[in-house]
Structures are given as structure tokens and as C-alpha cells.
Amino acid sequence: xxxxxxxxxxxxxxxxxxxxxxxxLALIVNESMLVGKTTSESVLEFSKSDILDVKDEVSRIRxxxxxxxxxxxxxxxxxxxxxxxxxxxxxxxxxxECNPAQMSIHFNNGVTQYEETxxxx
Amino acid sequence: xxxxxxxxxxxxxxxxxxxxxxxxxxxxxxxxxxTPGDTHINDLQLEQLGNDVLRMMDTKNSFDSxxxxxxxxxxxxxxxxxxxxxxxxxxxxxxxxxxxxxxxSRLKLDAFMYYxxxxxxxxxxxxxxxxxxxxxHEHYVTITKYVYLDNPGWxxxxxxxxxxxxxxxxxxx
Numbered sequence: 001x002x003x004x005x006x007x008x009x010x011x012x013x014x015x016x017x018x019x020x021x022x023x024x025l026a027l028i029v030n031e032s033m034l035v036g037k038t039t040s041e042s043v044l045e046f047s048k049s050d051i052l053d054v055k056d057e058v059s060r061i062r063x064x065x066x067x068x069x070x071x072x073x074x075x076x077x078x079x080x081x082x083x084x085x086x087x088x089x090x091x092x093x094x095x096x097e098c099n100p101a102q103m104s105i106h107f108n109n110g111v112t113q114y115e116e117t118x119x120x121x
Numbered sequence: 122x123x124x125x126x127x128x129x130x131x132x133x134x135x136x137x138x139x140x141x142x143x144x145x146x147x148x149x150x151x152x153x154x155x156t157p158g159d160t161h162i163n164d165l166q167l168e169q170l171g172n173d174v175l176r177m178m179d180t181k182n183s184f185d186s187x188x189x190x191x192x193x194x195x196x197x198x199x200x201x202x203x204x205x206x207x208x209x210x211x212x213x214x215x216x217x218x219x220x221x222x223x224x225x226s227r228l229k230l231d232a233f234m235y236y237x238x239x240x241x242x243x244x245x246x247x248x249x250x251x252x253x254x255x256x257x258h259e260h261y262v263t264i265t266k267y268v269y270l271d272n273p274g275w276x277x278x279x280x281x282x283x284x285x286x287x288x289x290x291x292x293x294x
């Protein structure tokens with residue numbers, strides 16, 4: 001074996017350690033990017049805003065037509081929502097007939113299904 | 122005979138080279154390149170912003186106790202705008218207000234209103250934005266809001282109470 005000059009052992013050792021640390025840090029950054037992407041994808045896919053919007057509108061329809069003689073008007077509004085939801089958003093929306101005490105919502109857009117029954121006190 | 126005096130130096134050189142290449146690969150790999158079909162993070166933020174703004178616009182600031190009925194007492198900006206005789210005229214003020222709420226004057230909008238025609242049993246639509254003759258379009262997101270309209274002025278026959286779907290295309294210029 002060749003006779004090597006072994007004066008700088010510590011320097012070389014530190015270089016190796018620093019390299020390994022750099023690799024680990026790069027790995028962490030790499031993973032975090034992937035996490036951000038997949039998270040935003042799955043958040044986009046979940047129809048949170050659509051469901052919130054449906055709930056908002058149902059409660060608005062109920063609020064305005066809380067008088068029992070307006071049930072027909074409220075039902076026509078709910079029917080509008082069901083038709084528009086299927087036509088524009090490919091979402092099946094079924095809302096029970098307007099009952100000021102209790103309303104149920106069925107929401108299904110092929111990916112997310114949501115059921116809710118609201119009791120109004 | 123080949124000289125073999127620097128064997129260890131050579132091995133060390135290889136090891137260092139591999140370390141550097143692997144590190145460089147990982148670092149370069151970590152940078153994120155956004156292509157037009159791959160803008161999920163931006164889309165997510167824009168969609169959330171748009172939905173929040175529409176939600177604010179569909180909520181009345183204060184209760185108007187002088188109005189004759191419950192609907193008018195709590196009529197929101199969107200309900201007022203879309204009930205007018207010709208909502209197209211109100212599009213520019215709508216855009217200004219939208220940009221104000223969002224705090225971003227670079228936002229551009231395109232809006233449609235969809236309603237259900239019970240007589241013909243089909244969907245009707247109403248374009249709210251002026252026609253744009255453009256050949257290309259920035260990447261946009263679509264946000265929607267159901268709006269309660271009581272006796273809207275554009276309706277034929279008048280006197281119908283209906284829920285319409287406001288659909289807004291939103292992009293940054």
C-alpha cells in the first residue's frame with residue numbers, strides 16, 4: 001500500500017459528516033414539497049365550499065319562508081337548487097321538502113357524499 | 122506494471138464525487154416547477170379567496186328595520202345586484218367591490234348566472250360580463266354561489282321567486 005500523508009484526517013472526517021447532513025436536509029426539503037402538492041390536491045378535490053354554500057342557501061330559504069303558508073315557494077327554491085346543481089356541477093342534491101323544524105340534505109358529487117339533517121329549535 | 126501508489130486517493134475521489142452528485146441531485150430535485158396543468162397550490166388559494174369574497178358579498182352588513190319584509194331587511198349585495206332589471210350594468214361595480222374585498226386589483230372576473238326555467242323544464246343562463254374577444258385565457262378557477270332572488274327584475278314573467286346559481290371565473294392577470 002502506498003504510504004499516505006495522514007495529517008488531515010479530521011478535516012476529511014468533517015467533510016464527510018457535512019455531506020451526509022446536507023443529504024439529509026435535502027431529503028427533508030424534497031419530501032415537504034411533495035406533501036404540499038398532495039395536500040392542496042386533496043383539499044381541492046374535497047367540495048367543502050359547495051357543501052357550505054348548499055347549507056347557507058337552505059338556511060336562507062328556510063329563514064325567509066318560515067311562515068307555513070310559504071312552503072310552496074320554499075319548495076320551488078329547493079327544486080331550483082337541485083336542478084342547477086345537477087346541470088352545472090354534476091352533483092346530485094336532494095333536499096327534503098321545506099319543513100321549518102327539520103331539513104335534510106343529501107349531497108353526492110361522485111367523490112364526496114354528505115348527509116345532514118338539521119333540526120331548527 | 123501500472124503504478125499503484127495513489128489507490129486510496131482515487132477511492133476517496135470517487136466517494137466524494139458520488140456524495141456531491143447525490144446531494145446536487147436531491148437539491149435540484151427539490152425545486153418545484155409549476156407548469157400550466159400543475160398549479161394546484163395557486164388554484165387552491167385563489168378558489169378559497171374567491172369563495173370567501175362571494176360569501177361576504179352574500180351577507181348583509183346590517184339589518185334594515187325600515188324594509189317591509191324579512192327578505193328586504195336582510196337582502197345582501199349579491200341578491201340586490203342580481204335582482205335588478207339588467208344585472209349586466211352592475212358588473213363593473215361588482216368587479217370593483219370584489220377586488221376591494223380580496224385586496225388584489227389584478228383579479229379578473231367573468232360571471233354567469235344560471236336559473237331553472239320551470240315552464241320549459243330546462244336551464245337558462247345569463248351572461249353578466251361584457252363579451253371579451255380574446256384568443257387566450259389565463260389559467261382560471263371557477264367559484265359558485267347560490268343566490269336567493271325574490272321577484273327579480275329581469276325575469277319573465279315577473280313575480281317569480283327563484284334561486285339562481287352565480288358562477289364566477291376568476292384569474293390573476
